[in-house]
Amino acid sequence: MTEFDYVIVGAGPAGCALANRLSANPDVRVLLVEAGDEDTNPLIAMPRGFGELLGDPTTAWHHPTRPFGPAGQVEHWVRGRTLGGSSAVNGMIYNRGQAADYDALAALGNPGWGWDDMLPVFRTIEDNALGASESRGTGGPLQVSTAAEGDPLLDDVLAAGAELGWRRTRDLNETDEDRVGYATATIRDGRRCSAANAFLHPVTDRPNLTVAVRTTVDRVVLDGGRAVGISGRRDGQAVEYTAAREVILSAGSIGSPKILQLSGIGPADVLARAGVEVAVDSPNVGGRLREHRVFTLQFRLAENLGYNRLLSSPEGQQQAAREYQETGGGPLGAPSFDVVGFFRTRPDLDRPDAQFQIAPFSMLPPDPSGAIRIEPDPGMLCIGYLLRPDSEGSVAISSADPDAPMDIVPNYFATEHDRSTAVEIFRVLRRLFATGPLAKRIDHETAPGPAVRTDEEIIDAGLVMGTCGFHAIGTCAMGPADDDVVDARLRVRGVAGLRVVDASVLPIMVSGNLNGPVSALGWRAADLILDEA
Template identity: 70%
Template sequence: MTRFDYIIAGAGSAGCVLANRLSANPGVSVLLVEAGGQDTTPLIAMPGGATELMGDPAYAWHYPTRPFGPSQQVEYWVRGKTLGGSSSVNGMTYNRGNRADYDELESRGNPGWGWDDMLPVFRTIEDNALGASDVRGAGGPLHVSTVDAAEPLLEDAIGAGTALGWRRTRDFNESDEERLGYTMATIRDGRRSSAASAFLHPVMDRPNLTVAVHTVVDRVLLEGGRAVGVQGRQNGQAFEARAAREVILATGAIVTPKILQLSGIGPADTLRSAGVDVAVDSPYVGGRLHEHRAFRLQFRLTEDLGYNKVLGTQTGQQAAAAEYGASRGGVLARPPFDIVGFFKTRPDLERPDAQFQLASFSIQQLEPAKPLELEREPGMMCVAYALRPDSEGSIRITSADPDAALDIDPNYLATEHDRTTSVGLVRGLRRLFGTEPLANRIQHETVPGPGVQGDQEIIDAGLDLGGCGYHTVGTCAMGPNDDDVVDPELRVRGVTGLRVVDASVLPTMVSGNLNGPVTAVAWRAADLILAG
């Protein structure tokens, strides 16, 4: 058994930031625990490796959900399984959300999380290739850049958006209007900027920082109402470590509620049915889950454009890999999605309520826990989702055995708001692909297909043919009330010496991709920990 001042469970986007900040004080000792292994595979550094990594069980967890939708399919939610967590395997799209998102956190009774508090955090952590401004940071540890592809097919897509009145932009974080442009991503000079490369690796040689890989945290040790350490397994053997100051769970919105529930912190009925003694009856641990339902549209092109011809064959893949190896350039140096856009599904809205990401390739039928395979014929793919869904799902343990499957209920599209917005975004994207100059490139829609027109048909197609957004929040949400899982300083109610710092603490979605906001949440949390 080992002793440290701080134990951080999870070396993902939040954990790497916390390890960096807390170990900056040489007078404290920090243990960072990661269930996966080292992030040494070249596929992590190569942006184009994302689609391969997300299907590889060696580098990604695949959590099955309850069956849902008309076909009662089981979906697999993917999370990173290596240093850097999901930031080492994701699509690298960088969006922060906007003022209204963070001001809502504050208005819900969470002081210190408003935009005026969070914008300085973003500016501190960012090293944006566009340079510093009132809303951007430069010189920080996290590299962010925008690749201007300037290819005719992609330029036509942007041209169609501007014809619809959407502003072309290079920085999506400058405003909250309808806009589109080339993807801003955590990439610099053709290499992924993960949380591990940005925050952890530069400080790995600190003598007061210990990083334990292949180490699974199963439970938090509780004594007298205080968190005093963690128990788990390291390379299959029993593992225990003690914390003098705090245990911090940064294992994400899926695993953090699992660990709390296995530790006896959660809904009493859930714990008892799983055979776990109740230490703290906290009814919303694992509840209040929000997740994007991503609708997928695909189109056949009239000409042999896009990446299918490059990456759809082994020969093309080898040529692309050779180009990347020689120059860190080419298609494999870019994020998977070339274009990002935000738009309103109704003109009377104050701000966009839908986001899309467009790729100049199209995929074959998805198979669980396998890499994406591209079609051979030329195509384009677009995924889109309602930005701020209000349907609530849940995550529950089913047994006291930490290896037992979780009960993950996405409860997608359960509200009229989510259904109406999702139908509106599909119709809006069809307008985009039907607008010149992009329309001239489109032969026909292949997914879900022109026969899918009615509202319920669109919803059913989204449930059966779409996917999760990989943006789960809310399962340990912060708030001012006694039944909120954590308080505004992210301390777990009912226990001392225990915090949660990851996406699970967000009670609502931010308007964009989640990796940037989680990084900022961890930086802000470090301020709170260091001040306390």
């Protein structure tokens, strides 16, 4: 079959949620298209297998950026390339953002996206191991859990945070106050719960749902101002699928604007330079990009604690693998970071503007593949970032060739707000490691190192030694204005029968990791689509 009612492009969190909801009606034919392959790699199920997955081109895209920062480095923005999308290769940290984020989204002229609209969605999709409450859901498809305890080293982190005035909590999503606790993660019984596990695999036996893997979408097919299908390649052979009702792009903040621009929907000057005929001059497709710039701090421990000695040698890795196989626990059954915290950089703020994550291991510089490598000597890793940056970058096609690389301009720390907030976050994190029982565990800071002191040195260290957050948003942002790419119902302006449903539609950054919010966004978007059916 090549004709469907709905054609969904991208099997990440939003796409899998949409496929689940839209195919619930047996009279509706749904196609879900994924450029990657089936999610059968055993490392996907193993939580800390993500370190290998991120460097593997068969499970992850690697999009190079323009050179930036004082060193002029190029970094690669990694995205999932398999069923489940980035939720199959990410660090599994689950948070929902702050209530005020969603209310701000609605206040920008996007009705239906406020916290009163979104909290019920989160409660519906969640199966939280902590049990049901006014803020938590149980019985939903997305399994999340929180460690009850951890390494004594991590308990010292929590104690140090408490000394700084941050409330220790079992449920980091229960409140938006300053807080610290063991990470809530999309893990259950030692296994990752990706979007494919949660939303897609339980319904793949529906006869009206077709999943096409190894299928790269090059363009949306337009006819008389309407999206009528997609064209692309499956295993190298040209394919085309027809959509009787809608084409829905859920390819992410890089993939969705790319497909729009290749289809002639985007800024006229960008399309002209790439040699693409303009179908709709939509100036903000690919613009308004926001991304978290992540500071990295590493510390040498005074004692043989944490995971380095275990995970840095083949023998230790085998031991950890045996423990995981026997119990589902140990270092390989944990999320990317064991402890997560949120805090305000100034006491006059009404809510946290910073996030940090800590793990009881430290890393060597990445090798060319991007795979994570562990240091042999005991260490700790801490990352931190400002939650709501206002610096804006862009993504744009560089050619009409769908295989040509995207032109990605991160534009980190372009505003005074972002620079000053980032510097304060860095200084607070240093104070954390110099506080209470945690301070006794630390021998010295290894990265970026004590020589980094001034504001300028801190910003440069963040640019040279930090990373992207893998949380890009905004490149197809929703809003009420004529030049907003999509409206509040996520319909693309200027083209009938076409929507975008993924992180690219967010005009402001959600305060934290995006896997949970994008899953809820996809579920909520299904309500909007079904209302119009």
